[in-house]
Amino acid sequence: MTAPTNTTPSPYSPGDSDSGTTLHPPVIAWFDSHARDLPWRRPEAGPWGVMVSEFMLQQTPVNRVLPVYEQWLRRWPRPADLAQEPPGEAVRAWGRLGYPRRALRLHGAAVAITERHGGDVPEDHAQLLALPGIGEYTAAAVASFAYGQRHAVLDTNVRRVLARAVTGTQFPPNATTAAERKLARALLPDDERTASRWAAASMELGALVCTAKNETCHRCPIATQCAWRLAGKPPHDGPARRGQTYAGTDRQVRGKLLAVLRESVAPVPQSVLDRVWDEPVQRARALDGLVADGLVEPLPNGLYRLPLT
């Protein structure tokens, strides 16, 4: 390709708004032959299955989600089925997926869907965004994956793929920037069907090939046009992501407390909860936090249980 000599920009200059036209076909073709057969991608999953999977997959690996997802949808095949349960049952069924407030929010979303949307997961992005536990990413993901709409689906995988393939950096910024949103929108294929396939395909590429560590460029369908690779894979120079320490934190104590409560249908005496952690101040703070979050319901006589309301 020769450089343009007139005012017409090259259709394929790297990083411009047209670079998507060279990215979409190979990535989508790769997806068609390499996509994992995940239950929420099957037609029978429906919008509710897609939505449940998106909640569970927030910060949690696919392999850990799979069994809980299957059990969840068998028990609550529609939003209304979950909505009529106490929120504590959602927390219990959440098991050890982590971040149990997601279970509470998913229950709250099911209630809202039942009350406001006749029991059907809404198609409208703004209505999805208004549901508890649904942010910009999840609203776009449900609208795109469940309803085939055209949205920029900007999760950590897509952000990394775009950072490398287009921007030429090893990792995206810590927090999603306006520039990233603009780029993702500019790269969005024009028609709905292609856009939704691109969303799923670029995400899968980040999950399977263009991974955070040990990326496998020899399996990448766009390796030959990847800006980061063409630049010699310069290492990340920005601020390192803040490490998540866990041992000894309130989060660990909360996890231990909730694990006890999940195992017991009957209310649990405080004396039993006291055994999960030695340090009384931190222990009390963690329990108070769980109550404040609505994950634990305090009863008279120093008893605690998962919330019935």
Place this chain on the structure above:
DNA sequence: AAGTCGTGGCT
């Protein structure tokens, strides 16, 4: 807008 919020596998 920087902190908080679980859990477990992997290197």
Place this chain on the structure above:
DNA sequence: TAGCCAAGACT
């Protein structure tokens, strides 16, 4: 081993 990392949301 001790971090690092995994389809974020919320405040």
